[in-house]
Amino acid sequence: DSGVTQTPKHLITATGQRVTLRCSPRSGDLSVYWYQQSLDQGLQFLIQYYNGEERAKGNILERFSAQQFPDLHSELNLSSLELGDSALYFCASSVGVGANVLTFGAGSRLTVL
Amino acid sequence: GQQLNQSPQSMFIQEGEDVSMNCTSSSIFNTWLWYKQDPGEGPVLLIALYKAGELTSNGRLTAQFGITRKDSFLNISASIPSDVGIYFCAGQQAGAGTYKYIFGTGTRLKVLA
Numbered sequence A: 001d002s003g004v005t006q007t008p009k010h011l012i013t014a015t016g017q018r019v020t021l022r023c024s025p026r027s028g029d030l031s032v033y034w035y036q037q038s039l040d041q042g043l044q045f046l047i048q049y050y051n052g053e054e055r056a057k058g059n060i061l062e063r064f065s066a067q068q069f070p071d072l073h074s075e076l077n078l079s080s081l082e083l084g085d086s087a088l089y090f091c092a093s094s095v096g097v098g099a100n101v102l103t104f105g106a107g108s109r110l111t112v113l
Numbered sequence B: 001g002q003q004l005n006q007s008p009q010s011m012f013i014q015e016g017e018d019v020s021m022n023c024t025s026s027s028i029f030n031t032w033l034w035y036k037q038d039p040g041e042g043p044v045l046l047i048a049l050y051k052a053g054e055l056t057s058n059g060r061l062t063a064q065f066g067i068t069r070k071d072s073f074l075n076i077s078a079s080i081p082s083d084v085g086i087y088f089c090a091g092q093q094a095g096a097g098t099y100k101y102i103f104g105t106g107t108r109l110k111v112l113a
Helices: none
Strands: A005-007 A010-013 A019-024 A031-037 A044-050 A053-057 A064-068 A074-078 A087-094 A108-112 B005-007 B010-014 B019-024 B031-037 B044-049 B055-058 B061-065 B071-076 B085-092 B101-103 B107-112
Touching: A005 A087, A010 A019, A019 A087, A019 A108, A031 A074, A044 A064, A044 A074, A044 B101, A074 A087, B010 B019, B019 B085, B019 B107, B031 B061, B031 B071, B044 B055, B044 B061, B044 B071, B071 B085
Parallel strands: A010 A108, B010 B107
Antiparallel strands: A005 A019, A019 A074, A031 A044, A031 A087, A044 A053, A064 A074, A087 A108, B005 B019, B019 B071, B031 B044, B031 B085, B055 B061, B061 B071, B085 B101, B085 B107
């Protein structure tokens, strides 16, 4: 157990729908990162939050949004889902925003039918 | 999306053999991390490197931060069946107040007993 909790573990939904993925960072970590991993692909950086504020943005689609709440948990919202959004979505956390290692959760597998 | 070039893409080796993989970029990075991912799981940190030229070991694993700060290497000695998985490098860029990590494309390792 890495200490980073992601829910749900699996999610199946239809095109056009909206889903929310949730992440609780490791105790003491203030920074949360979201990554997308499509089948047999690498990890694509989506967005980073530090203590409630957005700090870095990757290739996150406009249909996707995220936020980090005062209790430091984060949610990734995916809307108007397309088949190509099917992927593993990983959350990672770190202590700060600088040269810190990332601790990953087990991921949320999204399948869009 | 932005990714680091990682090679080889995949490799099959015999148990007991040594393994080498590397990660290269045209950009300079301040931190290099190496992760291992088992199927359906989140990446797990193997080694973290913070200084150019740094050589760090973790059991049978050894990683180096390239002098140019544009590359990193991971070596696994005397491979065993449980070494099978996908190995990712990650480089951290710093600038304009952001510290996002960019991941490599992954090296898929299969060990033949």
